[in-house]
Amino acid sequence: MKWIVLLLLLCPLLNAAPSKPSIVFIIADDLGWADVAFHGGNAPTPHLDQLAKEGVELTHHYVAPVCSPTRTGLMTGRCWSRFGVTTPQNNRALPWDTVTLPRALKSVGYETCITGKWHLGSKPEWGPNHFGFDHSYGSLAGGVGPWDHRYKTGPFSETWHRNEKLITETGHVTDLITKEACAWLTQRKDAPFFLYVPFTAVHLPVKEPQEWLTKVPASFAGNLPRHYAACIMHLDDAVGKIVSTLEKTGQRENTLVIFTSDNGGSNAENNGQTYPADDYPTGPLPASNQPLHGQKGSVYEGGTRAPCIASWPGRxxxxxxxxxxxxxxxxxxxxxxxxxxxxxxLKWDGVNLWPQLAEDVKPPVRSIYTVAPGFKSRSFRVGDLKLVLQTKNNAEKAELYDLASDPNESKDLATQLPAKVAELQAALAVYAKADKDAVAND
Structure with a gap:
């Protein structure tokens, strides 16, 4: 009888979430809203589809319009504009004393690793190990050529590293990032860990291995569209390998896995930037953000609303x-x-999502503030209403959208609802007062 009573008392504790779960955060680069099959994309993404089916899909997950700002927001819990970071940048993004996410987790016993693209300071002395990562690997700068692992021509072109020491390797960038991530996972023992995997796929320049090109469905016509589809499929397979490694090492049941993208998809010219030549397929990238309006670089939904999955089986x-x-x-x-x-x-602008994701707590109405490159456009969403401010020729134009009835931002309501525009402009101005309050100084 005593044992039965004891078991009854212990049952709630057995079902409680572990105090220190491991965390794997995977972020794609420039992956469009409709590039994934679970949003209607034509390239097969079976591993991501399975994560979405078994996990929680966050259907209104917002990021920055471009890469370095999104990474700043993830690392700090604050709007990227607080650090003056609004564009992809090679200069150091964060003040030295910033309490970053890996630093915070390290302080409570986590082991930390980044394998992939950093782009918050492209010199080795500004690298991830200086901001809380025990182990780092990949590109110190931005997206690299998939085979030569070089960034754009210039002072940061040589960027491939391990623990901030520049190295030279052979192989496709997606395979190398995945291999490093899986190897690090297999070395973990008892301590909880934070693994950050910022892939360079599907950022330009795109050039895929033949083994993946042969797997692309015949419905894809044209050289670049086939390479782009192969890049998506290759990325999906990489995510599958990481999840499989968690399962094989017995770590999956205590690991929260997040997958998302750093901004909307891009239609830029694949070899139109100053990357060292490597026979890249020509033409504009065929990324799809449909049915959302806008693309990478804009504060519209297509530029800032990213596919996102949170997966933790049993939790x-x-x-x-x-x-x-x-x-x-x-x-x-x-x-x-x-x-x-x-x-x-720490002046977080972000909030703890766990109660609403795991405990069905209804979230309060909140503000979503977004700043585009150079502060030239900003948006402010409160509830279903979204204000967009565009600055051109020193004049500011306001647009207003009701995302509940018009999720694709096709009908500007600014002239019909001037009082609501003024109300949101005033609220945005208050929120923006903290911009640039933590700019890194060299």
Missing amino acids: LKAGQHDAPVQIIDWMPTFCTLAGFKAETD
Whole structure:
């Protein structure tokens, strides 16, 4: 009888989430809203489809319009504009004393690793090991040529590294990033870990191995569209390998896996930038953000609303989460799960998502603030209404959209609802007062 009573008392504890789950955060580069099969894409993505089926799809997950700002938001829990980071940049993005996500997790016993693209400071002395990562590998700068692993021609072209030491390797970039991530996972023992995998796929320049080109469905016509489809499929396979490694090493049941993209898809010319020549397929990238309006670089939905999946079997129920969330929310969420308590106010703009994702707590109406390159456009979503401010020739134009009835931003309501525009402009101005309050100084 005593044992029965004891078991009854222990049951709630057995079902409780572990105090320090491991975390794997996978982020694609320039992956469009409709590039994935679970959003209607034509390239097969079976591993991502399975994650979406078994996990929680965050249907309104917002990121920055371009890469370095999104990465700044993830690493700090703050809007990238607070650091003056609005464009892809090679200069150091963060002040030296920033309490980054890996630093916070390290302080409560986590092992930390990045394998992939950093792009928050492209010199070795500005690299990930200086900001809380135990192990780092990949590109210090931005997207690289998939075979030569070089960034754009210039002072940061030589960028491939391991622990901030420049190295030379052979192989396709997606395979190398995946191999490093899986190898690091197999070396983990008892400590919880944070693995950050920022892939360079599907960022230009795209050039895929023949083994993946042969797997592309015959419906894809043209050289570049086939390479782009192969790049998506290759990325999907890489995600599958990482999840499989977690399963084989017995770590999956205590690991929260997140997958997303750093911004919307791009239609830029594949070899139109100053990358060292490597016989790249010509033409504009065929990324798809349909049915969303806009693409990479814009504050419209197609530029800032990214595919996102949260997967933790046994802890997160399968389904969709439709409330607006943002890349800045992951640091508060992970830190809460890990038991981290800041000694000072970190001025997070993000919120802890766990109650709404795992406990069905209805989230309050919140603001989603987005800044585009050079502060030339900004948006401010409150509830279903979204204000867009575009600055051109020193004049600011306001647009207003109701995302509930017009999710594709096809009908500007600004002239019909001037009072609502003024209200949102005033709220945006208050929110923006903290911009540039933490700019890195050399």
